[in-house]
Amino acid sequence: MATLYIDNRPYDVKEGKNLLETCLTLGFDLPYFCWHPAMGSVGACRQCAIKIFKDENDTAGRLVMSCMEPVGKETRISLDHPDAEKFRKSVIEWLMxxxxxxxxxxxxxxxxxxxxxxxxxxxxxxxxxxxxxxxxxxxxxxxxxxxxxxxxxxxxxxxxxxxxxxxxxxxxxxxxxxxxxxxxxxxxxxxxxxxxxxxxxxxxxxxxxxxxxxxxxxxxxxxxxxxxxxxxxxxxxxxxxxxxxxxxxxxxxxxxxxxxxxxxxxxxxxxxxxSVDRIYQPALKEENVSLNQEYIINDIAALLSTSNCVGIGSPRASLESNFALQQLVGNGNYYSGWSDEEHRLNKAALNILQNRTAEIVSLKQIEQYDSILILGEDLTNTAPMAALTVRQAVRKKPVENAQQNINLATWHDAALREYIQQRHSDLFILHPHSTKLDEIATQVSYSTPHEIAAKGFTIAAAIDATADQVIDQIATSLLNAQKPLIITGTSLFNEPLLAAAEAIVKALKKRGKQPGIFITQADCNSMGLAMMNVPPLSSAFSKLSDSTLIILETDLYRNLSTEKADEIMNLPKRIIVFDHIKSTTSEKADIKVPVGMFSEADGTIVNNEGRAQRFFQVFVPKNEWLKESWRWLSLLKALKDGKAIDENLSISNIQSTLVEALPQFRGIEDAALSEDFRLNGQKVPRAPHRYSGRTAMLSNENVSEPKPPQDIDSPMSFTMEGYRGIPPSSVTPFFWSPGWNSVQSINKFQIEIGGPLHDGNPGVRLVNSNSSITPIDFEQKTEKISLKEFEWQLVPVYHIFGSEELSAKAPAIAELTPKPYLGLNQYSLAKLNLQENDMATIEHHGRAYQLPVRLRAEINNEVALILFGLPQTAFFVKPVIIKIRPASNGITNNNSKHE
Amino acid sequence: MLSIIRSIWLTFLHLFHKTETIQYPEEKVQLRPRYRGRIVLTRDPDNQERCVGCYLCAAACPVDCIALQATENEEGRRYPEFFRINFSRCIFCGFCEEACPTYAIQLIPDFEMAEYDRQNLVYEKEDLLINSQGKYPGYNYYKVAGLDAGVKGKGEGTNEEPPVDRHSLLP
Structure with a gap:
């Protein structure tokens, strides 16, 4: 602690921070441009000038840039000094x-x-x-x-x-x-x-x-x-x-x-x-006509009470919606929307977090780890923000060195970058193909998913002191690191990969290290669905015939092969789909019911580290169908059971039944403040106080303004009326503070600059890491894959734009989505006698698909890459072995060789 | 008693004062040019809409009776897609005119807009837009703004230097 005198008033502040962030933390308004809390200071804009004084007798002082000056033991500054004020005003005048x-x-x-x-x-x-x-x-x-x-x-x-x-x-x-x-x-x-x-x-x-x-x-x-x-x-x-x-x-x-x-x-x-692909009106498959709300709901309820029903949940629907469906169809009739592979993968991810060997690392905590191993995950495209944090993490060691060697504070950005140059701490990437993070990696190797898993086990064995192995560079680095981190994920659909990651953390733990683990998954609520502990789709088969199947916010054709999905879709008597966006599944359903997307709904989702986070409804759409799935499903349950309909069913009602039925979710009620919360008896307004046009925006329809919609699910109002101060962090709809209209007003919402929000960062970690447990030995799980002539292992490539189902429907994202291709290396191309951009035919399950080939020089001879998640590559839902041959209308030589 | 007589006397005296009452509507009121009456949207010297849809009038409006949506043409010129004033709420304070950075929205000396049906007091852009520059002739916002919105190219506006050659390192 140091004492900072600002205009002769003492404040207790942290030593070593710069004066600008210290003043902002203390609540002073000091203008700045080039400084950013996440990027540090460079002193370029000259806007944050203040006066600094040598001691209490110094009256002249000198002008300094507050962002470039550290807080000393006893620093005396003045923000309001006429010289400083004049200087700051002149700088703005020049800029303007x-x-x-x-x-x-x-x-x-x-x-x-x-x-x-x-x-x-x-x-x-x-x-x-x-x-x-x-x-x-x-x-x-x-x-x-x-x-x-x-x-x-x-x-x-x-x-x-x-x-x-x-x-x-x-x-x-x-x-x-x-x-x-x-x-x-x-x-x-x-x-x-x-x-x-x-x-x-x-x-x-x-x-x-x-x-x-x-x-x-x-x-x-x-x-x-x-x-x-x-x-x-x-x-x-x-x-x-x-x-x-x-x-x-x-x-x-x-x-x-x-x-x-x-x-x-x-x-x-x-x-x-x-998007135009939104479902706005319910429709029956036969007539494809929109129907009256009451009629269709009663119709569905009648259907549900007369036949046995089966429900399929979704990793992109909220916990509440999944739970409401489980309640509606009954515990034994509820299945996740996952294939067996995805089910196993997500369970494995959950198990690794739950067995408490490693520290569960949150996204931002990645930055604290100094040796990172990425096992088979293209972070830039599957979990982009994790790639951004990894980029910061690799600077950790050099920054620490700079602090020790030349006493440079972490916020001294320009000087630090000059000192560090290209140095970075250890990052190892094992992946089938090159990724954008390769440029900052210490070592990269490209191999098949199974080889990566095997390599993972070798590293684990090398770390494990009992094994007498050749010392491996990765193992040495992880062992020497203060905080080693293993990042892996489910995107390669390879279970041994996760087992290998677990083996490495166990081995590290055995050697007295505190390893961290970070596992990425496919969808926003994959972890939540895994925690619900429901069987995968394949277990549903026996119950499907002659049933009423309810599919919640999921596209089976994305998770299963077309044949498998068709099989499921053909068995039930009636299929009802609740979804907000059109998909192959929704178009094949007998009844499709529109529901609200995240902007029109309340719900809780669990992220990859087991953190339950609440999303709030942004507005009440005119279309009365667009409500949360859980609201429709709860209504149907009431109708089916012949109970009274609860018009005021709120999210906390459903959360309390959820927690009772599924105690593993205890804590989700705390992810946000309950709807009863009031500040000075008022709700928190969703709209800023300058919100305009209230008495005119709907006056073309009716000059009398309607009553504003009420929110029964949250302590926020849909209008500008309500509490005017800084609201609690979980219900902060926007950042604004007097004089700070831009996003920079965030400074006023943090305890200290770059630190947590005023009453803690929102979200509740449901899976707790308690790494006191001594690990048991790991077991090696690897599979061998043998390929025949002209067979390749199809490995998914993800692209940030296009590989994800919902965002791909956004026009701007669609414009940036790459064209589908088949990636092969030089050897494979030569073997097939193909040139880049020629068409190749892929044979899989007796069907043939055509894709242009592209040269990916770095990949393994056995690997063929395919862009995941596009409509054109929808047949590809898990890694498979495929036969490739040149397309018949392309180059024809040697076609007969493998036929 | 005395005060009643005094009041009667004073009222009587008014018989000989100049009369203030005019026989409206037969006789029209004479309004000053800066009278704050009906709100109009004006056009610039090129006869284009002056409004650029900046939302400042809507934000300044104390009764929130202005709603609009900005949109752009292919050349990047911004204009209101719709512009609605609910005159049944308007208090003719003139804040919108003060807030307008382009002289688009103006209050004019006309108050004859009474309606039997309140709904008819909701004016859309077609009802508000006039074929005139109003009180501030000659001003063309896009000529002085830095933006290239099809009115003038970069560096061709009033008081602008030609665009910088970004490949040059010359002083």
């Missing part, structure tokens, strides 16, 4: 000499850091009469809009894009007073984190292009705290609605999960909620 007169047409307006800082310093009149500098913009793809005139040269964009996120294609060009931030030439930004530029840029140079299609100011949105549904990491997001349409996703700070950022799939995948 070239800033265009654009605010009215700028998407940043109303949430603009430059606007806030200009007002804060008091600059209000442009004295400079000379012409303004102009720039020509670039096309940066469908996600980000570029308007270079607005730039104030703070360098935050390139510092984030290049230094923090490892991007290559955004840089700074030209020199002195006309530097240019952009690409070498027009083109789509390559980084998976480019969307964060919209939040990082203090002004409107980089803005959200999808928001432009339906633009609203920040003050006009109705926001709700939500959780991203597009991968298993559960990044916290803020979802914004206007005029009954989901319009924007921004990141919501959570110091345990995603920190300040989210990936582009999470940010831009939201348009699926407005």
């Amino acid at each position: 000499t070239n800033h265009p007169h654009d605010c009215a047409v700028c998407d940043e307006g109303g949430s603009c850091h430059l606007q806030d800082m200009t007002v804060m310093t008091g600059h209000n009149y442009r004295r400079f009469e000379f012409p303004k500098r102009t720039y020509v913009n670039q096309y940066l793809g469908p996600l980000i809009n570029h308007e270079m005139n607005r730039c104030i040269q703070c360098y935050r964009c390139v510092r984030f894009y290049k230094d923090y996120a490892g991007g290559k294609d955004l840089d700074v060009y030209a020199a002195h007073n006309h530097v240019y931030f952009g690409r070498e030439k027009d083109g789509i930004l390559e980084s998976e984190f480019s969307g964060n530029l919209a939040e990082i840029c203090p002004t409107g140079v980089f803005t959200d292009k999808t928001l432009k299609q339906h633009y609203s100011r920040k003050w006009d949105f109705t926001f709700a705290p939500s959780v991203c549904q597009h991968c298993s990491l559960g990044c916290n997001i803020i979802a914004g609605e206007r005029y009954g349409e989901l319009r924007q996703i921004t990141s919501r700070y959570n110091g345990d999960v995603n920190g300040y950022f989210i990936c582009d799939r999470g940010r831009f995948g939201y348009e699926a909620a407005n």
Whole structure:
């Protein structure tokens, strides 16, 4: 602890932090541009100038940049000193000499850091009469809009894009007073984190292009705290609605999960909620006509009470919805939407977390580990934010060295990067193909999934002192690390991989290490569904014939082969699908019932580390069908049982029955405050206090304003009325503070800058790691795969855009989705006598599919890569062995050889 | 008693004052140019819509009676997709006019907009847009904004330098 005198008043502060973040932590308003809590200081913008004094007798003092000055034992500063104030005002005035007169047409307006800082310093009149500098913009793809005139040269964009996120294609060009931030030439930004530029840029140079299609100011949105549904990491997001349409996703700070950022799939995948593929009206397959709500619900209820019903749950539906379906069909009749392989994989992932050998690592905690082994997971594409945190983690050791050797604080960004150069701590990647993280890896090896698992066991054996093995580089590094971390996942559909990861952590544990484990999964609630402990689809077969099958928010054709799925779909008498988006399954159902997507529903999902997180309804859609699945299913249960319908059924009612029936979920009620919570007797408003147009937005329909919708599920109101202060973290719908309209207002919501939110980061870890248990020995589980001539192992390749079901429906994401291809190496191509872009025929289960081939030089001879999750590659649902031959209309030589 | 007589006397005296009452509607009121009456949306000198859909009028409106949605044409020019004022709520305070950065929304000297049906007081963009520059002739926002929205190219606006050559390192 040190004492900091600010304008002669003493404050107890932490030593070693910089003065800017210390002042902001203490609640002072100090303008800044180039500093960012996640990226540290470079002292480039000269905006955060303050006066610092030698001792109490020093009255003259000197001007310093507060972001570059550490807090000493006894530091005396002044924020309000006239010199400092004048300096800050002049800096803004200089920046504004070239800033265009654009605010009215700028998407940043109303949430603009430059606007806030200009007002804060008091600059209000442009004295400079000379012409303004102009720039020509670039096309940066469908996600980000570029308007270079607005730039104030703070360098935050390139510092984030290049230094923090490892991007290559955004840089700074030209020199002195006309530097240019952009690409070498027009083109789509390559980084998976480019969307964060919209939040990082203090002004409107980089803005959200999808928001432009339906633009609203920040003050006009109705926001709700939500959780991203597009991968298993559960990044916290803020979802914004206007005029009954989901319009924007921004990141919501959570110091345990995603920190300040989210990936582009999470940010831009939201348009699926407005896609043409949404199901808005119920339909019967035969007539395909929309039906009256009461009629169809009673019809379904009657159907359910007369026949035996079977339910299929979903890893992308909330816990509450899955539970409501389980209650409706009965415990023994409820199955997960998973194939046997997926079921085993997700169970294995859960078991590893539950058997308490390793520390369960949260997304943000990855940054604390100094030796990381990634076993068969392409993080950049399956769990993008984990790749971003791994990029920070590999800097941990060099940063520590810099601290020890030259006494550089961690926030001294430019100096640190200069000192560290390309050095990084150990990262090992074992994967079938090259990944974007390879560039920062110590060692990479490409092999088949089974070989990776076998290699994992070798590492475990090498670590295990009892085994007399050749010392392996990876094993040595993990053993020497202070905190070793194993990252693996389910994306390669390979169970031995998970077993190998477990073996390594057990071995490390035996050697007295505290290893961490991080396992990624496929869907946003995969872990929740695994914890529900329900049998997979295959167990349902015996019960299906002549039954009524209810399928909840899942597409069987994505999880099972077409033949298997067809078999399931043909057995039942009636099939009812509850889903928000059209899929092969929903189109084949007898009755499809529309339900609310995450923006129209309340629910809890469990992320890959077992953290239950609550997402809140953003708005009440006009369409009365769009309610939570659990609400419909509970209503059906009441009708089926002949009980009274509870009109006021709230999420906490269903949560309490859930916890009673499934005690492993005890704690989910604490993931968010209950609906009874009030602050000064008031609800928390979802809309900012400047929300406009209330008395006009619906007046074209009826000049008398309707009663605002009531929220029975949360302590938040759907309007701007309610408590005006900083709400508790779990029900913070948006970040705003007086004078801080931009996302930078987050500083006011944290206990200390970059630390947890005021009453703790939201979310409850349901699986607790208690690593006091001594591990038992691991057993080696590997399979051998033998391939015949002209057979290859098909291995999935994931792409951030397109491989995930929901986000793929968003137009901007669809534009970036790659074309399907079959990846083969030089040897395989030569063997097949194929050239790049030739068509190849894949034979699988007696069917033939055609795909163009692409050269992937790095992969193994036995491996063929295929893009996962696209409609064209839907036949591929798990790793299989396939036969490949050149397509008959392509090159014809040697075709007969293998036929 | 005395006060009643005094009141009667004062009222009597008014018979000889100049009359303030006018015979409206036969006789029209003379309104000053800056009278805050009916709200209109004006056009710029090129006869294009001045409104750029910045939402500032809506935010400034104390009774929240303005709702609009901004959209863009292919050239990037922003304009309101719809613009609705609920005059049954409007208090004619003129804050919207003050907030407008483009002189688009203006209050004019006209108050004759009474209706028997309240619903008819909801005005859409077609009802608000006039073929005139209103009180501020000559102003064209897109000529002074940095944005290229089809009105002028980058660097061709008022008080702008030609675009920077980003491949140059010359001073």
